Amino acid sequence: MRVIIIGSGIGGPIAAVALRKAGIESVVYEAHDGPGVGIGAFLGLAPNGLSVLDTLGLLDAVRATPGAHVSHLTEFLDSAGRRLGQLSDGSDQLEPRLRSLGVRRGELQAALAEAARAHGAHIEYGKRFVDCDDTGSAVIARFADGSTAEADVLIGADGLHSRVRAAIDPAAPTPRYSGMLGVGGWTSSRSVEPTPPSTGRMVFGRRGFFLYQSAPDGDVYWGVNFPHPELDRAAIAERGAATWKRELLDRYADDMPDLARILADSDTDWFLPFGLYDLADLPHWTRGRIGLIGDAAHAVPNSSGQGASMAIEDGIVLAKCLRDIPNPEEALRAFVASRRGRVDRIITEGRRRGKLKTLTNPVAVTLRDMAMRAVLWRLAKNSGHSWIFDHRVDFDAPVRT
Numbered sequence: 001m002r003v004i005i006i007g008s009g010i011g012g013p014i015a016a017v018a019l020r021k022a023g024i025e026s027v028v029y030e031a032h033d034g035p036g037v038g039i040g041a042f043l044g045l046a047p048n049g050l051s052v053l054d055t056l057g058l059l060d061a062v063r064a065t066p067g068a069h070v071s072h073l074t075e076f077l078d079s080a081g082r083r084l085g086q087l088s089d090g091s092d093q094l095e096p097r098l099r100s101l102g103v104r105r106g107e108l109q110a111a112l113a114e115a116a117r118a119h120g121a122h123i124e125y126g127k128r129f130v131d132c133d134d135t136g137s138a139v140i141a142r143f144a145d146g147s148t149a150e151a152d153v154l155i156g157a158d159g160l161h162s163r164v165r166a167a168i169d170p171a172a173p174t175p176r177y178s179g180m181l182g183v184g185g186w187t188s189s190r191s192v193e194p195t196p197p198s199t200g201r202m203v204f205g206r207r208g209f210f211l212y213q214s215a216p217d218g219d220v221y222w223g224v225n226f227p228h229p230e231l232d233r234a235a236i237a238e239r240g241a242a243t244w245k246r247e248l249l250d251r252y253a254d255d256m257p258d259l260a261r262i263l264a265d266s267d268t269d270w271f272l273p274f275g276l277y278d279l280a281d282l283p284h285w286t287r288g289r290i291g292l293i294g295d296a297a298h299a300v301p302n303s304s305g306q307g308a309s310m311a312i313e314d315g316i317v318l319a320k321c322l323r324d325i326p327n328p329e330e331a332l333r334a335f336v337a338s339r340r341g342r343v344d345r346i347i348t349e350g351r352r353r354g355k356l357k358t359l360t361n362p363v364a365v366t367l368r369d370m371a372m373r374a375v376l377w378r379l380a381k382n383s384g385h386s387w388i389f390d391h392r393v394d395f396d397a398p399v400r401t
Contacts, residue, residue, distance in 0.1 A: 001322065002026070002151040004141050006129045007158035008035065010308050011294035013112040014315030015157060016121035017056045021395070022323035027149065028121065029141070031128035031158075035113035040105030041184035041270065042221050044071065047091045047098045048391045049309025052316050055395050059097060061115040065107040067186070069215040072100045073199040076376055078369045079206045081256035085376025089389050092198070100389075102200070102213060102221055104186075108308075129163050134288040153328045154290045155318065157311070160277055162296035168287040175277035175299055177230045179358055182302065183244070184211075184223030185270030192220060192258040204372070205255040206365060208248075209357035212262055222262050225276060225302070226251060227358050236273060245271040276302055276354075280347040285340070286332040293318055298343040303357065304350030306388065310343060316393050324399040334401055346388060 001024050005012045008030035019026045045053075045062070053059040062068065072091040076084040091099040113123055128144040132154055139154040156164025165172050194214035195201055203210040208226030215221060226248075236244075245268050252259040279299035285292045294311030318335050325331035356372070359365050 001153065001328070003322070004029065004139065004149055004151040004154045006141070006154065006156050006164050007294075007296070008032075008113055008123050008125070009109055009157065009159060009294075009311075010112060011157035011311035011315050013116035013121065013123070014052070014056070014058075014312050015155060015293060015318055016116050016123075017058060017119045018316040018319035018395075019322065020120050021056060022319040024319065024322055026121065027151075028116070028123040029127040029129060029143065029149065030123060030125050033125050035125075036106050036109040039109065041223060042067070042102055042104050042186065043108070043308050044305045045101045045103060045108075045312075046089065046305060046309045047094060047100060047389045049306075049312040050098050050101065051392050052312045054097065055316065055393070057119065058112065058115045061111045062103065062108060063097065063101065065103055065111045067102075067104045067107060067215060067217075067219065067221075069102050069213070069221075070099045070198045071102045071200050071213055073196070075195075075199055075201045076372060077201055077203045077256065079204065079255040079365070081203070081258070084204075084369060084372045087376060087379055090386055091389065099198070102215070129158065132164070132167050132290065134290055136288070139289045152289065153322065153332070156290070156292045156296045157294050157315075158296055160279065160295045160299050162292065164290065165282070165292055165296050168290055168292065169284045172282060172284065173279070175279045178276040178278065178301065178354055179227055180225045180276045180354070181228045181231070181236075181273040182223065182225045182276045183248070183271055183273040184221075185266050186215075186219050186221045187262060187266040188219050189262070189265030190218060191261045191265055194218070194220075203256065203259060204356065204365070204369065205252055205259065206362070207251045207254075207360050210252065210255070210259050212258075220262055222266070224248060224252075225354075225357050227360060228273075230275060233274075241268050241271040244273060278347060278351065280344060285336045286329075289328045289332070291318070291332040291335065298340075298347065300343065300347050301350030301354050303353035304346050304388075306346050306350070310346065313391070313393060314339060316395060320393075320395060320397075320399045325401055330401050334399055338399070342391070349388070
């Protein structure tokens with residue numbers, strides 16, 4: 001069997017390595033000219049995703065990326081910096097290599113691409129997918145440069161605005177805007193007191209949400225989500241990074257002083273925001289020999305902290321299904337059946353958490369902070385959301401239709 005994978009972000013290289021481990025040949029086609037160093041700010045990798053990386057022999061490469069830092073505790077603060085509660089994801093009870101990480105997105109993508117090649121996977125850059133045809137016995141992919149490729153299966157790992165998703169179903173629903181923009185980066189400034197070791201702080205400000213953590217090397221990683229009418233990329237870029245920086249400094253000026261200090265000390269280039277979207281209840285993840293993984297199939301809310309880990313899980317489960325079920329169409333249906341319930345539950349949880357970030361009415365903010373103290377105490381006592389982090393994929397267990 002031969003598989004075409006469209007997209008070399010996170011899910012694509014993972015799927016390629018997992019397929020190789022399953023004895024299946026694949027080629028990854030990526031529209032950009034390289035693996036994306038410098039793209040995006042940072043993201044989290046939870047124990048469920050790290051365990052897959054470990055199974056595939058990729059974890060050491062990811063842990064060695066510049067800026068990677070352990071992050072298994074979260075402090076929740078109100079706008080004045082008063083503590084609302086603290087939660088552990090439980091990964092501090094695991095072996096050290098599986099403790100949750102914060103990683104730079106660009107460095108992660110580069111590390112995964114390099115590790116995938118080291119494991120025998122093939123990646124072709126500068127190949128922008130246009131469309132494909134399912135002949136019933138093969139899939140033919142067409143690219144913008146006029147070239148084509150043929151395989152037994154085609155997998156779209158091409159993200160939120162997937163062209164493969166449109167090929168499967170031109171009437172597929174579009175991603176849902178959360179009502180928030182996001183922006184993030186890091187700074188080497190030492191003007192704020194470092195966070196406790198392995199601890200991120202989530203600050204529910206008066207007019208937006210703020211996350212930050214000090215890494216062992218002293219850099220401060222930060223991200224903000226704030227309510228805003230939806231804007232496309234052109235409109236965001238037109239305003240310019242300096243204008244957005246001034247707006248964010250004003251937005252967080254009345255919150256705990258460390259927030260404004262972090263923003264002021266950060267390079268202005270970080271300040272072009274992006275819309276926060278999710279995608280749930282997609283009717284068709286597959287059509288014939290064509291399938292979707294990662295954000296192309298199910299973009300989970302960023303509040304879940306599971307976007308990358310869901311794509312990583314998808315990659316190894318897909319490989320198991322194609323390994324154990326000879327008929328590609330049946331294998332893709334089995335993949336959907338095994339993944340949809342878990343992903344839908346995480347999307348629901350992420351949307352629930354995200355609503356807490358959008359509150360700006362002073363009365364609603366006060367009530368939220370009061371309620372969070374009680375909720376966080378209960379979650380800490382009852383192990384919180386361990387059903388998310390404790391999930392493991394057994395690569396050797398057989399898959400049945």
